[in-house]
Amino acid sequence: MTTNTHLQARSGVAAPAPTAVSVRDTEAGNVHVIRRLFHDYVRDQWTTFGAALVCMIVTSAASGTFPFIVNYTVKHLFLEKQAGMLAIVPLLVIALMTIRAISWYGQQTLIDSVGERVVTAAQRDLFGGLIQRDLASLNAVHSSQFVSTMLYDATLMRDAITRGVAAFGLETAQLVAFSAAMIYEDWQLTLIALVVLPPVAWAMERIGSSMRRASTRSMEQTGDLATSLSEALDGRRIVKAYGLESHFAARASKRLSTRLQSMLKVVRRRAAAVPTTDLFAGLVFAVTLYYAGFQSLHAKLELNDFMAFLTAMLLALQPVRNLSQLWPVVSSGVAAANRVFAVIDAKPQIVDASNARELTVRPAPQGGSVKFQNVHFSYRDHAPSIADVSLEIAPGKKIALVGPSGAGKSTIFNLLLRFYEIESGTISIDGQDIRAVTLHSLRRNIALVTQEAMLFDETVAENIGLGSLGASRTEIETAARNAAADEFIRHLPQGYDTRVGEGGLKLSGGQRQRIAIARAMLRNAPILLLDEATSALDTESERQVQEALTRLMKDRTTIVIAHRLTTVLDASRIYVLDHGHVVESGSHGELIACGGLYARLYQHDFRDRPEQP
Ligand SMILES: Nc1ncnc2c1ncn2[C@@H]1O[C@H](COP(=O)(O)OP(=O)(O)OP(=O)(O)O)[C@@H](O)[C@H]1O
Ligand SMILES: [Mg+2]
Structure with missing residues (x-):
């Protein structure tokens, strides 16, 4: 419970239930997924990919010549004793080995460089897609789940392309060639041997799909594990202070064990491919031998023909084995690609209307009015969080929102920033409906200062500079x-x-807040949303933060979620929220006089604060 509270406080909005990055195995046609992989990620590297395939062909052609060299050597050197061959054969071997070494190196580096570029491109798309989403769907993504998709799934995808698909073409070609040789020798025997292919394919598909499920599960569990590790580290102060080390170690250990089970299942499935193929191959051997023996007993089959057939069949076995090993790799890659594409394809729900205009806000004191009219809104699957709320703020004025926890104060900010879409009513800025203007122009005109100052691990100047990308050093220092x-x-x-x-972390709470205020200062937006920090600062930092805020609010339309009396007192109007409704509004004096919720809140809350005048 403690960790949750900690995380909620940091994120500023209530933390959502952890759900996975849409890691369902959609069972989209494998071919379709592979085609898309190639289309999206391999197509622009066709030359490299093609060169790698050429190298592969050279490598295997070079390897394929060795049996012939042996044959040749035995015949001419050992049987026919031709002395001239003595110099030629070793030179030939060296030449072939050199060709093979070069093409092997080429194949390896080329295909792996394609693979690494695929990973990088997919990761770029993954993060790019994720960060573009709207807040609601971003909240539904558990960051650690996403990190495992980003780090591991992209590499599974790479393996499917480099190991799987690349080798696939080659092995199939070999298989076709050897099968042709078999048919040439004895088509009836070939038919008998090939009867076994459908059951092998069926078994491979079974193994493959079971493997995909296990790999999806282990992926989810990896995400869970990553979550529990990063939570424990994020909440390390609480973990230490409450002596929760063993509790979190046990939780991690439990998740590790669960994940181990899925991993072992993947291992078993992957290992099952080769022996399954071999079993079927044994069956083919047995049947072929029986049939061939039967034929030879009836003097219909010559020994040399049978030997030739057997050689081709033995040679064909290797590509079949290799292909059966490829399938699991391709399978996990397809499952991974499904997860990756699910993240990339998720479209933001909140987008610009087709005829959206730029929001234009005249500078205060003429411009910057904000109006909520009968706004209704509820978060997904929740009771209404905002019901029939109407607010009005004149340009350059300040209003305060007060109310008990969960009343809907932060939600008002979320709606004005259009993080969520309202269900009914209208929100407008200077008479322009926020749904009719571009998201970019809407948000450019608003500066948000959250309860917890959010700083990124960059320099102080860069942190302030985020308020207005491209600001000069002088502007940053002025802010x-x-x-x-x-x-x-x-x-x-x-x-x-x-x-x-x-x-x-290297700064104090008050320092962090002032940097966040400087960032909002630099943004220089006509509308300011201020969620006052609840954590008490010492009097001196408090005074400095207040001073900074006063300067920030000057000449801006400000909505402040107030936790301090000073802020409430100089607001032009105070709106009191409760259970999503505006229950009272007016000046401090009026609200005290009417003796409602505000008066009670004031008695319990503001009165005890040190700022009380
Ligand atoms: N992302 C969310 N998903 C679902 N429900 C939410 C979400 N954020 C807030 N809520 C719910 O909406 C209601 C209003 O929440 P809101 O965050 O606006 O309260 P608040 O007035 O800002 O409270 P506090 O003073 O504690 O910050 C609460 O009941 C809360 O549980
Ligand atoms: Mg809040």
Whole structure:
């Protein structure tokens, strides 16, 4: 429970139930998936891929000549004793080995470079696709599940292409060639031998699909495991303080054991392919021998013909074996590709309308009014979170939202930023419906300061610069000065170029907040959404943060989720929310006078705060 609370607090919105990155095995036609893999990721590397295939053919042709060389040597050197052959044969062997070595090297590097490029391209698409999604579907993705898809599935996909599909063509070609030789020798015997192919194919498909399921399961479990590891590390302060080390070690161990079972299943399925093929091959041998023996007893089959047939059949066995080993690799690759494509294909639900215009907001004091009219909204599968809410903020003014926890205050922000689509009613900025304008222009006009200042592990300057990409150093420093952050930043070891550590861990709470305020300052948007930090700062940092905020709010339309009396007192209007409804609104004095929810909240909450005037 403690870890959850911690995570919720960090994300700013209630943490969703952990669900996987759509890791269902969609059983989309394998051929279709493989075709798409090639179309999306291999097509632009056709020359490299083709060159690799040529190298493969050279390699196997070179290997294929060795039996003939042996044959040749035995015949001319040992049987016919031709002295001239003595120099030629070793030279021939060396030449062939050299060709084989070069083509082998070429095949390996070319195909693997195709594979690595496929992985990188798929990973680029995966993250690019994910980060473009809307908040709701992003919340539904468990980050660790996504990381395992990103890191492992992309490599399974690569193996399917490099090991699987590339070798597939070659082995099939060999199989066709040897089968042709068999038919040439004795078509009836060939027919008997080939009868076994459908059951082999059936068995391989069974093994393959069972393997796909096991690999999907083990993927999910890898995600679960990664989640439990990263949670425990994220929440390390709580883990240590509450002495939960063994609890989390046991949880990790349990997930590891579950995952082990699936992994072992994959191992067993993968290992089953070759012996299954061999069993069927043994069956073919037995039947062929029986039939051939029967024929020879009746003097219908000559020994030399049978020997030739047997040689071709033995040679054909290797490609069959290789193909049966490829299938599991291709199978897991297809399962992985299904998961990867599911992430890439997920389309954002909230998109620009086809005729969306740019939102234009005139600078305060003329522009920047915000209006909610009878807005209804509920999160998926939940009771209404916002019911019939109407709010109005005049340009450049400030309103405060107050209300008990879960009342819907943060939801109002989510709706104005169009993170979620409202069910009915309208939200407009300067008379323009937010659904009729582009998402980009909407969000460019809004600066959000969240409860927990979110810093990234970059330098201080870069963290502030995120407010307006491409801002100059001077602009960044001006923003920091306005946010009362310049002084402490200059005292950091590398000043503005100090890295802040994961989540800004190397800075104090108040410092983090001022950097977040500087970022919003730099954004210079006409509308400001401010979710006040609930965590109490000491009086001095509190004063500095307040100062920074006051400067930030000047000349901007501000909606503040208020936890402090100072903020409420100078708001032009206070809206009191409860269970998604606006239950009261007015100035501080009016609300106190009417003795409702606000008055009670005030008594319990604000009155005890140190800011009380
Ligand atoms: N992502 C979400 N998915 C489903 N329900 C949510 C989600 N976010 C919030 N809720 C639900 O919507 C309601 C309003 O939540 P909201 O976050 O707006 O409350 P709040 O007023 O900001 O509370 P607090 O003061 O604790 O931050 C709550 O009942 C909450 O459980
Ligand atoms: Mg909230």
